[in-house]
Amino acid sequence: MAKKLSKVLLYLIVILGAITMLIPFLWMISTSLKTAPETIAVPPIWIPKSLQWGNYIKAWNEAPFGQYFINSIIVTVVTTVGQLFTSILAAFAFARLKFYGKNILFVIFLGTMMIPGEMLIIPNFVTLSHLGLIDHYGALILPWLASFFTVFTLRQTFQSTPDQIYYAAKIDGASDWKYLWQVLVPMSKSTITAVTVLQVIGSWNAFMWPLIVTNSDKMRTLPVGLQAFTTDAGTQYQLLMAASTFVIIPMVILYIFLQKYIIAGISKAGLKG
Amino acid sequence: MLNEKASFKSTAKAALYLLPMLVITITFNIWPIINSFLMSLYTKYDFYTDKVSGWGFDNFVYLWNDPDFHLAVRNTLVFVVGVVPITVILSLIIALLLNQVKFISGFFRTVYFLPFVTSTVAIAMVWNWMFHSNYGLVNYFLSWFGVHPINWLTDPHYALLALIIMSIWKSLGFNIILFLVGLNNIDHGYYEAAEIDGANARQRFWNITIPMLSPITFLVSVNGIIGSFKVFDEIFALFQGTPGPGKADLTIVYYLYQKFYTEYKYPIAAASGVVLFFLILLVTLVQLWYSRKHVHY
Numbered sequence: 001m002a003k004k005l006s007k008v009l010l011y012l013i014v015i016l017g018a019i020t021m022l023i024p025f026l027w028m029i030s031t032s033l034k035t036a037p038e039t040i041a042v043p044p045i046w047i048p049k050s051l052q053w054g055n056y057i058k059a060w061n062e063a064p065f066g067q068y069f070i071n072s073i074i075v076t077v078v079t080t081v082g083q084l085f086t087s088i089l090a091a092f093a094f095a096r097l098k099f100y101g102k103n104i105l106f107v108i109f110l111g112t113m114m115i116p117g118e119m120l121i122i123p124n125f126v127t128l129s130h131l132g133l134i135d136h137y138g139a140l141i142l143p144w145l146a147s148f149f150t151v152f153t154l155r156q157t158f159q160s161t162p163d164q165i166y167y168a169a170k171i172d173g174a175s176d177w178k179y180l181w182q183v184l185v186p187m188s189k190s191t192i193t194a195v196t197v198l199q200v201i202g203s204w205n206a207f208m209w210p211l212i213v214t215n216s217d218k219m220r221t222l223p224v225g226l227q228a229f230t231t232d233a234g235t236q237y238q239l240l241m242a243a244s245t246f247v248i249i250p251m252v253i254l255y256i257f258l259q260k261y262i263i264a265g266i267s268k269a270g271l272k273g
Numbered sequence: 274m275l276n277e278k279a280s281f282k283s284t285a286k287a288a289l290y291l292l293p294m295l296v297i298t299i300t301f302n303i304w305p306i307i308n309s310f311l312m313s314l315y316t317k318y319d320f321y322t323d324k325v326s327g328w329g330f331d332n333f334v335y336l337w338n339d340p341d342f343h344l345a346v347r348n349t350l351v352f353v354v355g356v357v358p359i360t361v362i363l364s365l366i367i368a369l370l371l372n373q374v375k376f377i378s379g380f381f382r383t384v385y386f387l388p389f390v391t392s393t394v395a396i397a398m399v400w401n402w403m404f405h406s407n408y409g410l411v412n413y414f415l416s417w418f419g420v421h422p423i424n425w426l427t428d429p430h431y432a433l434l435a436l437i438i439m440s441i442w443k444s445l446g447f448n449i450i451l452f453l454v455g456l457n458n459i460d461h462g463y464y465e466a467a468e469i470d471g472a473n474a475r476q477r478f479w480n481i482t483i484p485m486l487s488p489i490t491f492l493v494s495v496n497g498i499i500g501s502f503k504v505f506d507e508i509f510a511l512f513q514g515t516p517g518p519g520k521a522d523l524t525i526v527y528y529l530y531q532k533f534y535t536e537y538k539y540p541i542a543a544a545s546g547v548v549l550f551f552l553i554l555l556v557t558l559v560q561l562w563y564s565r566k567h568v569h570y
């Protein structure tokens with residue numbers, strides 16, 4: 001009896017917690033489908049009388065969200081692919097190749113991971129503005145084309161593949177380059193997927209840097225565009241919530257499909273400390 | 274071929290593999306790190322020509338005397354203290370409960386983790402709306418308990434609390450995942466042995482689960498502290514490009530942003546970045562010292 005009661009209590013708490021986590025999302029979607037008077041009804045209405053899907057079209061057309069989407073996609077894809085490329089090469093060098101200064105270099109990189117990224121904003125802004133790249137894709141992408149965190153994670157995985165496979169490939173006459181791309185990368189698929197997904201989420205949601213290096217609608221990414229939209233939308237909460245929804249949706253879909261990899265990536269990232 | 278030592282030739286080859294990453298990190302990470310320390314010592318600086326004509330500690334003296342910076346440090350510390358302990362305890366409790374749940378546990382995990390993948394700006398808009406003093410959901414729920422409407426976002430007494438509430442909600446999922454991994458890694462043998470020795474559930478919890486989780490608890494706390502020191506996006510979006518009413522949510526990074534982006538005082542902004550760096554370094558050093566002494570592995 002006591003056991004049953006504690007089980008009920010357990011589920012009750014977990015469900016209550018889950019509802020608390022979901023309420024902001026539900027409220028966002030609910031508001032996005034309301035008419036303006038419904039948004040300020042007291043007590044609040046959860047399910048609008050008729051669903052105002054038109055709010056989404058209206059919000060989409062009130063600001064250049066199409067352009068923001070394209071910018072976010074370009075920045076996310078190029079950053080992720082580029083960073084993966086530089087990281088795979090560097091991780092391979094750290095995992096398999098012998099070279100002078102390897103340990104020192106590794107320690108220096110580990111040290112840079114401790115530096116708060118916010119410190120780098122000012123010098124990077126200065127560099128990029130002298131290169132004439134402010135309000136350009138260059139500024140949004142270039143600084144993020146390398147990540148020591150990704151190198152570190154991939155190196156770990158590369159090192160854990162058995163030496164014998166490397167020897168065998170070498171005996172078969174495969175070059176290091178061939179071994180890396182045809183053996184090691186396919187073998188490390190799950191780690192690569194994990195770091196890729198984390199990077200995509202990070203790029204998509206990045207705010208402070210894009211806010212600083214973009215000035216025009218043509219270059220803004222979604223989060224920055226959404227923030228700017230608040231000034232235009234004012235108190236039209238149904239439009240604001242519709243816009244928030246379509247900024248959030250792509251990552252939620254990605255998350256639902258790739259949850260396994262995201263969680264694996266988080267555990268790897270987190271547990272290394 | 275395989276066990277050979279590093280040679281000039283092998284180094285040249287490795288350099289080719291490292292080159293793309295090195296070019297980027299040196300330009301956008303390593304040089305800027307040095308540069309921002311240097312910049313914090315510029316006293317006369319012309320951004321357009323990149324000419325420096327004076328050096329010294331004036332920028333740090335400025336910070337020392339600037340009431341805004343004091344406020345920023347204080348707000349940041351209050352934020353850290355407000356967010357981290359509650360987040361750690363809540364996420365530990367939820368992880369322990371989720372670990373017991375068998376039925377649709379995957380669904381619960383998905384739900385708790387959802388805030389992590391969503392854009393901070395988008396979700397801060399939602400919280401901005403939920404904190405609305407007249408029509409917001411938060412005040413509506415509070416009215417059930419007889420609480421009078423609170424001006425969450427316009428009253429300086431509540432604005433930091435509003436930010437703390439939202440941040441706790443946002444960071445729970447990430448920590449829950451880490452605790453769940455930690456719980457999974459505990460060897461079941463310990464529990465079986467304890468049970469044979471007659472330890473009851475409570476003793477097993479306090480003498481096995483808690484000590485075995487201590488590395489994770491520690492890690493989650495340190496991650497939380499460092500992350501909270503850098504809070505910015507949440508503030509900018511929640512208060513629509515202001516540091517809150519009466520600067521109630523002015524934090525160190527927000528201060529840095531203002532000095533840099535709206536006042537063009539680059540050296541002062543750089544100096545505040547250096548202060549942030551040392552604060553985080555301090556946390557990291559305490560972490561190293563403490564984990565050597567107290568964390569059970």
